[in-house]
Amino acid sequence: MIRSLADVPAGSRAVVVEVAGGRGAKRRLLEMGLSPGSRVEVIVNGFPGPVVVKVRGVMAALGRGLAAKVLVKLEEGEREAQHGV
Amino acid sequence: MACERAHFKGAGSRHYRVAVVGNPNVGKSTLFTALTKEIAHIANWPGTTVERKEGLIRVSGKEIVLIDLPGIYSLSGISAEERVARDFLLTGQWDALLILVDSLAIERTLYLAVHALELTGRAVVALTKWDAAHKQGVHVSISKLESELGIPVVPVSAVTREGIGELIAKLLQVLEGGTKRPLKVEYGYLEKYISELEKELANVSLPFKAPPRWVALKLLEGDEHISMLVRSAGGEGVVRRAGELRSLIVQFTGREVDELEIQYRFNFVDELCKAAVVRKRVREEIGVFERVLLSRAGAAASLLILLPLYLAVFTFNTGFPLTLILRVVGAAEVAELLESSTLSGLISGAFDGVAALVRESSLPTVVKSAIADGVLQGVGLVLTFLPLIFTALLILSLLEDSGIGPYAAASLHRFFQRLGLSGRAVYPLLISLGCNVPAVMASRTAPDEVERRQLVFSVPFIPCQARLVIIVAFVSVYFPSPFVAVTALLVTYAAAFALFAFTSTIIRRFYGIREPPELLIELPPIHFPSLRVLWWIAWDYTKHYLKRAGVVIFGLSLIIWALTSELGVFAAAIGDVLSPLLALIGITGEKATLIGFSLVAGLAAKEAVLLSISATMGADPIDALRSLQLTGAQALSLLALYTTYMPCIATVGTIYKETGSLKYTVSATAWSLSLSLVTSYIVYILASGLNL
Ligand SMILES: Nc1nc2c(ncn2[C@@H]2O[C@H](COP(=O)(O)OP(=O)(O)OP(=O)(O)O)[C@@H](O)[C@H]2O)c(=O)[nH]1
Numbered sequence: 001m002i003r004s005l006a007d008v009p010a011g012s013r014a015v016v017v018e019v020a021g022g023r024g025a026k027r028r029l030l031e032m033g034l035s036p037g038s039r040v041e042v043i044v045n046g047f048p049g050p051v052v053v054k055v056r057g058v059m060a061a062l063g064r065g066l067a068a069k070v071l072v073k074l075e076e077g078e079r080e081a082q083h084g085v
Numbered sequence: 086m087a088c089e090r091a092h093f094k095g096a097g098s099r100h101y102r103v104a105v106v107g108n109p110n111v112g113k114s115t116l117f118t119a120l121t122k123e124i125a126h127i128a129n130w131p132g133t134t135v136e137r138k139e140g141l142i143r144v145s146g147k148e149i150v151l152i153d154l155p156g157i158y159s160l161s162g163i164s165a166e167e168r169v170a171r172d173f174l175l176t177g178q179w180d181a182l183l184i185l186v187d188s189l190a191i192e193r194t195l196y197l198a199v200h201a202l203e204l205t206g207r208a209v210v211a212l213t214k215w216d217a218a219h220k221q222g223v224h225v226s227i228s229k230l231e232s233e234l235g236i237p238v239v240p241v242s243a244v245t246r247e248g249i250g251e252l253i254a255k256l257l258q259v260l261e262g263g264t265k266r267p268l269k270v271e272y273g274y275l276e277k278y279i280s281e282l283e284k285e286l287a288n289v290s291l292p293f294k295a296p297p298r299w300v301a302l303k304l305l306e307g308d309e310h311i312s313m314l315v316r317s318a319g320g321e322g323v324v325r326r327a328g329e330l331r332s333l334i335v336q337f338t339g340r341e342v343d344e345l346e347i348q349y350r351f352n353f354v355d356e357l358c359k360a361a362v363v364r365k366r367v368r369e370e371i372g373v374f375e376r377v378l379l380s381r382a383g384a385a386a387s388l389l390i391l392l393p394l395y396l397a398v399f400t401f402n403t404g405f406p407l408t409l410i411l412r413v414v415g416a417a418e419v420a421e422l423l424e425s426s427t428l429s430g431l432i433s434g435a436f437d438g439v440a441a442l443v444r445e446s447s448l449p450t451v452v453k454s455a456i457a458d459g460v461l462q463g464v465g466l467v468l469t470f471l472p473l474i475f476t477a478l479l480i481l482s483l484l485e486d487s488g489i490g491p492y493a494a495a496s497l498h499r500f501f502q503r504l505g506l507s508g509r510a511v512y513p514l515l516i517s518l519g520c521n522v523p524a525v526m527a528s529r530t531a532p533d534e535v536e537r538r539q540l541v542f543s544v545p546f547i548p549c550q551a552r553l554v555i556i557v558a559f560v561s562v563y564f565p566s567p568f569v570a571v572t573a574l575l576v577t578y579a580a581a582f583a584l585f586a587f588t589s590t591i592i593r594r595f596y597g598i599r600e601p602p603e604l605l606i607e608l609p610p611i612h613f614p615s616l617r618v619l620w621w622i623a624w625d626y627t628k629h630y631l632k633r634a635g636v637v638i639f640g641l642s643l644i645i646w647a648l649t650s651e652l653g654v655f656a657a658a659i660g661d662v663l664s665p666l667l668a669l670i671g672i673t674g675e676k677a678t679l680i681g682f683s684l685v686a687g688l689a690a691k692e693a694v695l696l697s698i699s700a701t702m703g704a705d706p707i708d709a710l711r712s713l714q715l716t717g718a719q720a721l722s723l724l725a726l727y728t729t730y731m732p733c734i735a736t737v738g739t740i741y742k743e744t745g746s747l748k749y750t751v752s753a754t755a756w757s758l759s760l761s762l763v764t765s766y767i768v769y770i771l772a773s774g775l776n777l
Contacts, residue, residue: 024163027163030343032605035348037348043371048499049379049380052379052495052608056192058190059609061605063502063604
């Protein structure tokens with residue numbers, strides 16, 4: 001299932017599918033390593049704080065607005081069920 | 086190939102130029118300092134506040150000049166830093182590149198390296214932070230990387246100095262060697278379009294130095310700057326064709342060319358890493374400390390760390406705010422003792438001592454005044470800021486280098502976003518409450534050029550401790566009842582803060598940006614920083630303050646002395662110049678002259694405002710202030726004026742140092758002055774309306 005990075009619970013892994021948003025923001029995200037196919041691990045995700053991810057060996061904090069622009073697919077066996085409530 | 090022509094030029098001489106390229110946080114400043122004991126040249130990149138450093142390496146009778154390019158993620162030219170770096174690379178005024186790759190984050194930092202290697206093969210890659218790589222379970226096959234990239238790769242550590250000698254040797258080899266082909270990345274689907282444009286480019290003589298394949302890709306992705314340059318060189322046809330091909334690609338793939346390009350390049354990086362890097366997961370969980378800083382309580386936790394640190398810095402340097410607390414509880418003597426034994430107190434005490442000796446000497450009066458009140462005051466003024474700058478910036482680098490800074494910035498971002506600033510603005514804001522001079526310098530932590538300018542313009546509105554003294558004096562004389570006094574104090578700070586926020590927003594708008602900055606920040610693991618590095622950085626800043634800001638501050642303080650010296654012809658006239666403005670708030674005659682004079686005197690240092698009033702009235706500052714017999718409305722209006730009217734000359738000098746531009750310095754000063762005048766007038770009208 002595809003969802004935005006902002007909706008991925010902490011502790012889950014996902015693969016980037018697409019990055020939406022304006023040209024500048026998109027490029028920035030892509031070049032930080034959040035390009036389609038990259039694996040991300042969500043470390044912290046608590047509203048209204050930032051979403052903290054680990055991608056390509058680097059930990060980074062994204063504002064919720066930016067995180068919403070990154071569409072990801074949860075990896076198999078990740079907490080899909082738990083989150084479905 | 087166009088790019089290689091420039092390289093021959095350097096090959097014969099013994100003076101080589103090497104540009105240093107790397108991501109932010111890759112360890113560039115640290116390595117730069119480890120490589121070059123001598124900073125040869127420091128300035129700003131033209132038209133920016135981005136600093137340009139050059140360092141010199143002397144090796145076997147040859148000189149290598151290292152040119153420090155700003156830390157960037159790519160060469161796409163989105164930010165000012167990227168434009169600076171890219172534009173410089175395109176000038177071809179370098180003989181080789183030193184490209185830094187973070188051994189702790191190879192999968193990400195190799196991206197920029199690959200991007201740069203597509204521009205030239207005359208390069209050496211340094212794998213930084215090598216001392217930490219093994220500890221973190223990172224193993225790299227250097228020979229594999231070298232053969233795939235086609236250039237020397239040297240693991241280095243600025244901390245243990247491992248690899249530093251070899252890096253310089255390899256660099257020299259490349260510099261003295263022949264030309265080398267740039268790296269070729271496979272762009273899959275884009276390849277046929279790239280080669281078509283590449284062929285067409287053969288007929289265009291490019292006004293910059295880059296391989297045609299590189300230019301072709303830039304044209305295909307629609308890079309405006311490169312397109313413009315190619316068009317101006319008679320390549321309209323190629324640019325038009327690139328546009329057609331781009332629409333074609335978007336139609337077929339549903340993706341922008343730059344998206345595809347970035348992905349292909351990352352694919353290349355991934356393949357490379359698969360072959361050359363083994364990462365054993367040592368620790369994937371983040372620490373408790375990091376977790377707290379990122380939690381809901383993160384903002385509070387960050388302030389809990391930052392506040393005491395900066396309070397300590399200021400107490401150590403000037404006694405503030407401890408002295409204020411002591412005075413409030415009635416221990417004025419202890420406060421004075423403390424003040425005179427702080428660093429600033431000791432320095433100004435020493436200068437006062439020397440000045441007193443000069444005054445007692447048998448020199449002619451004018452000379453005595455010039456030396457004691459002009460030269461010594463000026464030098465003293467410059468020097469009293471030194472320990473403050475050094476310690477404030479030491480703490481700043483401590484926070485940044487330990488990794489705490491980025492976490493604090495992330496957790497505070499939400500609040501600053503509303504002011505059009507990022508979480509990093511917390512440093513300049515906090516520091517400015519003590520002193521605007523190091524605060525203006527701290528604006529360098531801003532994530533981009535626009536925010537840097539927002540801060541440089543707006544930070545001087547925050548009342549520093551010297552202005553707090555004025556505020557307290559005004560309030561205690563004119564609004565003595567405790568409740569009113571506290572309210573007046575808070576309102577003044579709130580108003581100053583509002584001016585700060587207003588200015589910051591206006592400047593952002595001025596650069597055509599409407600959206601607040603989005604948070605996107607790297608979070609390095611928190612670690613104990615290298616003390617040597619902290620020392621280097623803080624000392625570097627202090628030295629450059631002394632060199633560049635010091636001269637300006639000294640010069641300005643001489644001018645202020647010439648204007649305000651009771652011996653000079655200006656002293657009487659200077660107050661009158663400002664009288665018409667003061668008449669607006671109903672202050673006329675002798676009082677206006679006196680206040681006008683104090684405003685000019687206050688430019689040297691804000692605390693001089695009170696001193697000048699009391700010197701003229703021959704009473705202690707509080708009595709002098711009382712005998713001005715202002716109405717409530719006038720007092721409030723003057724309070725607003727004194728609090729915000731203009732950055733003191735030390736701040737002006739520092740703004741000049743940081744922006745490197747007279748235009749910015751003058752406009753920041755003029756902006757502050759006009760906004761302050763308008764505000765004071767509005768305050769007067771409002772307060773009069775309220776019958777204060
Ligand atoms: N273990 C280790 N850490 C290092 C080394 N060099 C730098 N670091 C750390 O890496 C971080 C970044 O170093 P800087 O030199 O400030 O990096 P920079 O590339 O100049 O970063 P910006 O100033 O953000 O552009 C700091 O926390 C350093 O302490 C090294 O050789 N070994």
